[in-house]
Amino acid sequence: MPFPIMPELENPFQETLLQRHRAEPCTVVIFGATGDLTNRKLIPALYNVAAEGDLPPQFKVVGFARRDKSDDVFRQELEEGNRKNSRQGHSDELWASFSQSIHYHRSEFEDLEGYKALAELLNKFDEERGAPANRLFYLASAPEAFKPILEMLREAGLSQGVNGKWARVVCEKPFGKDLATARGLNETVAGTFEEKDTYRIDHYLGKETAQNIMVLRFANALFEPNWNSRYIDHVQITCAENLGMEGGRGGYYDTAGALRDMVQNHLFQLLSLVAMEPPTDLSADSVRDEKVKVIRALRPLVGPEAVGANVIRAQYTAGSVDGVSRVGYRQEDRVNPESKTEAYVALRLFVDTWRWQGVPFYIRVGKQLPKKATEISVHFKKPPQVPFATARLPGSSENTLVIRIQPDEGIALRILCKQPGQALSMQQVKMDFRYSGSFGKASPEAYERLLLDAMAGDATLFARRDEVESAWKFIDELEHAWHKSPNPPPMCEYPAGSWGPKEADDLLRQDGREWRLL
Amino acid sequence: MPLTEDTLSCLGAEVPLPKIDRALKELWSSDEAKTRASLINFAIYSEDPDSIVKNSEQMSRITDDNACRALLITCLPEVKPQRARAWINALCRPYQGKQVVCSEQISFVLEGGDAAQVQNVVFAHLDSDLPLIVWWQGDLTKNFEERFYSRIDTLIIDSGRWTDPVSEFAGLVAAKEVADFDVRDLSWTRSHFLRTALANSFQDAKAREHLPLVENIEITHAPGQRCAALLLAGWICQRLGASLDEKKEGLVFSKADGSTLTISLTEKSQGCALQSLRLTAPCLEVSITREGASAFVHTHASCEGHSHEEILPADVVGDAELISEQLSRAGGSTHYSHVLPLIQPMLARLS
Numbered sequence: 001m002p003f004p005i006m007p008e009l010e011n012p013f014q015e016t017l018l019q020r021h022r023a024e025p026c027t028v029v030i031f032g033a034t035g036d037l038t039n040r041k042l043i044p045a046l047y048n049v050a051a052e053g054d055l056p057p058q059f060k061v062v063g064f065a066r067r068d069k070s071d072d073v074f075r076q077e078l079e080e081g082n083r084k085n086s087r088q089g090h091s092d093e094l095w096a097s098f099s100q101s102i103h104y105h106r107s108e109f110e111d112l113e114g115y116k117a118l119a120e121l122l123n124k125f126d127e128e129r130g131a132p133a134n135r136l137f138y139l140a141s142a143p144e145a146f147k148p149i150l151e152m153l154r155e156a157g158l159s160q161g162v163n164g165k166w167a168r169v170v171c172e173k174p175f176g177k178d179l180a181t182a183r184g185l186n187e188t189v190a191g192t193f194e195e196k197d198t199y200r201i202d203h204y205l206g207k208e209t210a211q212n213i214m215v216l217r218f219a220n221a222l223f224e225p226n227w228n229s230r231y232i233d234h235v236q237i238t239c240a241e242n243l244g245m246e247g248g249r250g251g252y253y254d255t256a257g258a259l260r261d262m263v264q265n266h267l268f269q270l271l272s273l274v275a276m277e278p279p280t281d282l283s284a285d286s287v288r289d290e291k292v293k294v295i296r297a298l299r300p301l302v303g304p305e306a307v308g309a310n311v312i313r314a315q316y317t318a319g320s321v322d323g324v325s326r327v328g329y330r331q332e333d334r335v336n337p338e339s340k341t342e343a344y345v346a347l348r349l350f351v352d353t354w355r356w357q358g359v360p361f362y363i364r365v366g367k368q369l370p371k372k373a374t375e376i377s378v379h380f381k382k383p384p385q386v387p388f389a390t391a392r393l394p395g396s397s398e399n400t401l402v403i404r405i406q407p408d409e410g411i412a413l414r415i416l417c418k419q420p421g422q423a424l425s426m427q428q429v430k431m432d433f434r435y436s437g438s439f440g441k442a443s444p445e446a447y448e449r450l451l452l453d454a455m456a457g458d459a460t461l462f463a464r465r466d467e468v469e470s471a472w473k474f475i476d477e478l479e480h481a482w483h484k485s486p487n488p489p490p491m492c493e494y495p496a497g498s499w500g501p502k503e504a505d506d507l508l509r510q511d512g513r514e515w516r517l518l
Numbered sequence: 519m520p521l522t523e524d525t526l527s528c529l530g531a532e533v534p535l536p537k538i539d540r541a542l543k544e545l546w547s548s549d550e551a552k553t554r555a556s557l558i559n560f561a562i563y564s565e566d567p568d569s570i571v572k573n574s575e576q577m578s579r580i581t582d583d584n585a586c587r588a589l590l591i592t593c594l595p596e597v598k599p600q601r602a603r604a605w606i607n608a609l610c611r612p613y614q615g616k617q618v619v620c621s622e623q624i625s626f627v628l629e630g631g632d633a634a635q636v637q638n639v640v641f642a643h644l645d646s647d648l649p650l651i652v653w654w655q656g657d658l659t660k661n662f663e664e665r666f667y668s669r670i671d672t673l674i675i676d677s678g679r680w681t682d683p684v685s686e687f688a689g690l691v692a693a694k695e696v697a698d699f700d701v702r703d704l705s706w707t708r709s710h711f712l713r714t715a716l717a718n719s720f721q722d723a724k725a726r727e728h729l730p731l732v733e734n735i736e737i738t739h740a741p742g743q744r745c746a747a748l749l750l751a752g753w754i755c756q757r758l759g760a761s762l763d764e765k766k767e768g769l770v771f772s773k774a775d776g777s778t779l780t781i782s783l784t785e786k787s788q789g790c791a792l793q794s795l796r797l798t799a800p801c802l803e804v805s806i807t808r809e810g811a812s813a814f815v816h817t818h819a820s821c822e823g824h825s826h827e828e829i830l831p832a833d834v835v836g837d838a839e840l841i842s843e844q845l846s847r848a849g850g851s852t853h854y855s856h857v858l859p860l861i862q863p864m865l866a867r868l869s
Binding site for chain 1: 555557583584585711713714715716717718719720721722723724726729754757758812813814817819821822823824826828829830831846
C-alpha cells in the first residue's frame with residue numbers, strides 16, 4: 001500500500017531530552033533467528049533497550065529462519081533465553097508487551113518466495129502502523145548464507161527503503177575469511193545496500209572501555225601530549241581466554257584460528273583506537289578515516305622469514321586450567337587431529353607513522369590461558385635515572401597505563417613512588433579506576449549499544465569496508481606464509497593453563513621486554 | 519524534637535572536628551573495605567532535626583549507586599549556643615559477594631549553624647578536586663546565601679515540598695544570577711518518564727504531523743505535586759513555542775499561529791506523583807498513564823484511524839532513587855533552566 005511521503009517534522013520533545021539520535025519506527029528482521037546469537041544476545045539486548053525505554057515506538061522484530069514454528073513457540077523459546085541472559089532481569093509485564101512485537105517468518109534463505117512473503121508481512125505491519133517504517137536486516141546466520149540472503153533481499157525489493165524510509169543491513173562477523181572473500185562479500189553487500197546503510201558489527205567496539213579509549217586519549221591533556229614514540233616505549237594488547245573448544249565450537253574455530261577469529265577484527269579495532277590520530281569530529285566517517293589509516297600504516301610482514309620473526313603461532317597441549325584437566329587442541333571435539341590451525345598467536349607489529357615510529361605493538365590472543373582477560377597496556381619510556389642512579393629500583397619500573405576491556409572494566413596507572421624508610425628505594429604503586437566501583441549502574445551490553453546505533457544511523461562503532469579489507473590484506477600475508485609457503489614458520493606448543501609458548505616470551509625478550517603479567 | 523544521643527548513634531563514630539581526617543584514615547586502615555571510591559562530594563543539607571535517621575538511610579542508598587564523599591549536614595540555626603559535632607562512617611556495598619566498595623560519610627550537626635559555620639566546618643572537609651553536589655531539603659532559608667551557594671556545582675531541590683513556591687523560585691532565580699550552579703529539581707525529575715514517553719509517542723511521523731494542532735493538555739497529579747505538573751506543562755508549551763496568554767485567565771497559552779492551548783490540572787489522591795498526561799487535537803489523542811506504583815507507563819496514541827500502544831519504563835519514586843537517577847545522568851539542566859521563567863507566572867495564575 002503506497003503511503004504519501006510526509007515532510008520530516010522535528011520531534012520537539014525528543015531533541016530536548018536525548019543526547020543521541022533516536023530511531024524512527026522500525027522493524028528488525030533477524031536472519032538465523034533460531035540460532036544461539038539471537039537467543040543469547042540479540043533478543044536480551046533488545047529487551048533491555050525496551051526496559052530502558054529506548055526502543056522506537058511501534059517496534060517490530062521478525063525472526064527469519066528455516067525451521068517451522070509459530071510466533072507463540074518462537075516467543076516462548078526467546079522468553080526462556082531472556083530469563084537466563086537478560087542483564088536487567090526479566091519482567092513478565094514488560095515481556096508480555098515486548099514479545100507482542102516479535103514475529104516469526106519461516107523460509108529457506110535461498111527461496112525468493114519466502115522473501116516476497118516477508119515483504120508482504122512488513123507491508124502489513126506498515127499498514128497497521130498507518131505509516132511506513134524503517135527496516136533493519138540483521139545477518140546472524142552462518143556466514144555462507146550472507147550472500148544468498150543479500151541477493152534475495154535485493155530481488156525481493158527489500159533493500160530499498162519505502163517512501164523515504166531507510167533499509168539497513170547489519171553483518172555479523174566473520175566478514176569473510178580472507179581478502180578475496182571479504183571483497184566478494186563487500187561487492188554483494190554493495191550491490192544490495194549502500195555503504196552508508198551497511199553496518200559490520202564488531203561487538204568489542206560496543207564495550208564501554210573500548211569507547212572510552214578516545215575519551216581517555218583526546219579529552220585528557222595528561223595523556224595526549226605523551227601519546228607518541230617520544231614517550232611510549234611499547235604497547236601490548238592481550239586477549240586471553242581460559243576456555244577451549246567447548247560447546248562444539250571446534251568445528252568453526254578449526255577453520256578460522258586465532259588470527260582470523262580475533263586479530264583481524266577485534267584486536268585490530270583496539271589497535272586502531274589506541275594508535276589513531278585525533279579525528280576532526282566525532283562523525284562516523286571522521287573516526288573511521290583515522291582508524292583505517294592505522295591499519296594501512298601497519299608495516300607489512302611479507303614472506304615466511306618476516307612472519308616467522310614477528311609472529312608466533314601455537315596450539316595448546318594437554319594441561320589444566322583452574323585445576324581442571326584440559327585436553328590438547330588437536331584432541332578437542334570437532335578439531336582435526338592433524339590440524340594446522342593456531343589457537344594462540346602473538347605478533348610484533350609496527351605502525352609506520354610519524355607518531356609511532358619505532359614503537360612496537362605486541363598483540364597476543366589465545367585459548368586455554370590461565371584467565372579470561374582483555375586489556376591494553378601502554379608502557380611509557382623510563383625517564384633519565386641520573387638522580388636515582390644509586391636508588392634501589394623494582395624490576396619493572398616504567399610507567400604503565402592499563403586499559404581493561406573485560407572483565408572488571410577500568411583503567412589503572414602504575415607509577416613509581418619512594419618506599420617509606422631511610423634508604424631511597426622505589427616501589428611500583430597502582431592508581432586504579434574501576435567502572436564497577438565508581439559507577440553503580442552496570443554498563444549496557446555491547447549489543448544493546450550497537451543495535452541502538454544501527455537503528456539510529458550512527459555507524460561510528462561499526463567497521464567500514466576499507467577497514468575490513470585493509471585488515472584482511474595484512475592478515476592474508478601471514479596466512480599465506482603459514483599455509484602456502486614451502487618453509488612455513490613452525491607451529492609452537494604450550495600446555496593448557498600456561499601463558500603461551502616460550503617462543504612468544506622470546507619475541508619480547510629479544511627486544512629487552514616482557515609480557516605484562518595479568 | 520531535640521536530638522538524642524540514641525538518634526545520633528546512627529551516624530557512626532563521633533570524632534572531634536579537628537581529628538576528622540585522622541579518624542577517616544584510621545577507619546580505612548582498620549576496616550575490611552578494599553576500595554574507597556569517590557567521584558563527587560555529595561551533601562544532604564537539612565534544618566530538620568527529625569530527618570537525621572531518614573537522611574542517613576537515604577545516604578546509604580544513594581552511595582550504593584554513586585561513589586562519593588558523603589556529607590550529612592543537619593543545621594539547627596535556632597539552637598544556642600553555637601556548637602558543631604561530627605561523626606564518620608563507611609558506607610560499603612557488596613561487589614561480587616564482598617564488602618569491597620565503600621564511600622566515606624561525614625555527618626555534621628551544627629547547632630546555631632549559620633552559613634559561615636557551614637562554610638568553615640563543612641567545606642573544609644570536601645574531597646578536593648571533586649565537584650560538590652548539595653541536596654537542599656525544604657525551603658531555601660536564610661542560610662541559602664552566597665557564601666554557601668557560590669561553592670556549589672549542582673544544587674538539588676524539591677520544589678514540590680516548598681511552603682511558598684512563588685517566593686522560593688524567586689530566591690532560586692536570584693541566586694542563579696549571582697552564582698553559576700546547576701539546579702536539579704526532583705519535581706522536574708519526577709516527570710522524566712512522562713517526558714520520555716511523550717517524546718517516544720511523537721517519533722511517529724503521523725502523530726508529529728498533528729502535533730501543532732494540539733489544543734488541550736490534561737495532567738493528573740498527586741496532592742503536593744502541583745509544581746511537578748506545572749513544570750511538565752510549561753516544558754510542553756515551551757517546546758511547542760506557546761506562551762502564556764496574558765489576556766486570558768487560567769493556564770491558557772497562545773501559539774504562534776494564534777491558536778490556543780489549554781492546560782488542565784487534576785489532583786487525585788491515589789497513585790504516584792504524576793499519574794497521567796493527555797494531549798488532544800482534532801485528529802489526535804496521545805495519552806500516557808501510570809497505574810499505581812507500576813514500573814511501567816502505558817502510552818496510547820490514536821491518529822486518523824490508526825492507533826498504537828506501548829509500554830515504557832516508569833521512573834523511580836523514592837527520593838534516594840530520584841537522586842541516584844540525577845547523579846547517574848550526565849549533562850546539565852538546560853531544559854529545566856528554560857522552563858524556570860515560566861513557572862512563576864503559571865503559579866501566580868493559580869494562586
